[in-house]
Amino acid sequence: MTGAGGPDAALLADVASTGGRRRAVIRALLGGAALALVAPAAAAEAPLFVLVMTEYRFTPGRLRLPRDVPCRLRLENRGKELHEFTAPEFLASVALDAPEVLAPGGREVVVRPGERKELSFIARQPGRYPMACADHDWAGMVGDIIVA
Numbered sequence: 001m002t003g004a005g006g007p008d009a010a011l012l013a014d015v016a017s018t019g020g021r022r023r024a025v026i027r028a029l030l031g032g033a034a035l036a037l038v039a040p041a042a043a044a045e046a047p048l049f050v051l052v053m054t055e056y057r058f059t060p061g062r063l064r065l066p067r068d069v070p071c072r073l074r075l076e077n078r079g080k081e082l083h084e085f086t087a088p089e090f091l092a093s094v095a096l097d098a099p100e101v102l103a104p105g106g107r108e109v110v111v112r113p114g115e116r117k118e119l120s121f122i123a124r125q126p127g128r129y130p131m132a133c134a135d136h137d138w139a140g141m142v143g144d145i146i147v148a
């Protein structure tokens, strides 16, 4: 038996003196509280990568991302035209937090002039993935993503 009297000890005593149903409810509440505390901190600490879109290029042209680490990728359109982050192989390979940011079909993200959109994901598959703007690949608006 370790030190008695702390909040944990009091809680355990309370839980032990109650019926099974109430115990389950308390456990569920504690689990929810722990998740609520952990989730925002984890999101805030996820490294942020920025991909700038202009006429007609991505900066950087080669995006290096760590594997198995929660990442945020901000797509910033600083140009005057609409641009797309078209990377179907990459997008299919990652676990996306909020897939609704993707355009219908899941192959790309559409970013209007002056707009930013953020992807939150974990990349699990190392490799090299092509990225392009589907509207301007002919003008050289292409690059790649390295997951390592």
Ligand SMILES: [Cu+2]
Pocket: 056, 082, 083, 084, 133, 134, 135, 136, 141
């Ligand atoms: Cu474009």
